[in-house]
Amino acid sequence: MSQAKQAAGSRASAVDAHGIDRNILSCYQRLESSIIRENGLVAVERLKVANMTRSAKGTEDEPGSQVAQKARLNRGILSQNW
Numbered sequence: 001m002s003q004a005k006q007a008a009g010s011r012a013s014a015v016d017a018h019g020i021d022r023n024i025l026s027c028y029q030r031l032e033s034s035i036i037r038e039n040g041l042v043a044v045e046r047l048k049v050a051n052m053t054r055s056a057k058g059t060e061d062e063p064g065s066q067v068a069q070k071a072r073l074n075r076g077i078l079s080q081n082w
Contacts, residue, residue: 053077 036042053074058064 049077 055074056064056067056070058067064070
């Protein structure tokens with residue numbers, strides 16, 4: 001294999017300092033740019049996932065209600081990688 005092909009291969013599979021593939025990072029940057037261009041205001045909310053997925057089972061003295069429904073909601077939140 002030529003040196004040029006080796007260099008091209010290493011550039012193509014290059015990973016930045018945070019471990020993100022450059023191609024994926026580029027895709028995210030294009031998506032961010034289009035969202036910013038199309039909207040006048042972009043707000044970001046810092047969600048407290050640990051608080052949102054807290055158990056609903058309650059205590060022995062005061063048992064929780066709709067525990068199964070809350071468990072399904074928690075699985076949905078956690079599966080979305082918020």
